Amino acid sequence: MSEAKAAIITISDPDVCNEVLATIREINPNLPVSCRARDLEHSSQLQELGETEIVLETLEASLQLGRTALDYATTQLDEIEKIA
Secondary structure: OOOOOOEEEOOOOHHHHHHHHHHHHHHOOOOOEEEEEOOHHHHHHHHHHOOOEEEEHHHHHHHHHHHHHHHHOOOOHHHHHHHO
8 A cells, every 4th residue: 555656445335435545544644545425424524534536426427327318319429528
């Protein structure tokens, strides 16, 4: 872990995710960490534990659904990526 450049935590259980982040912070307080957050409450917990970036599950699901809708509407792939 001391040689890691960054960490990404995608664990769906908020308590386990928080434990992993806390452990990472004990080992390397300055490591960039991106976390998957279940909701705004979990996002707040992660911020308190020292995350670097948070991705809300609902946001990611919404982006994917939007991409799918644009694909159904026969939008060009490069345009879908620009919009997303």
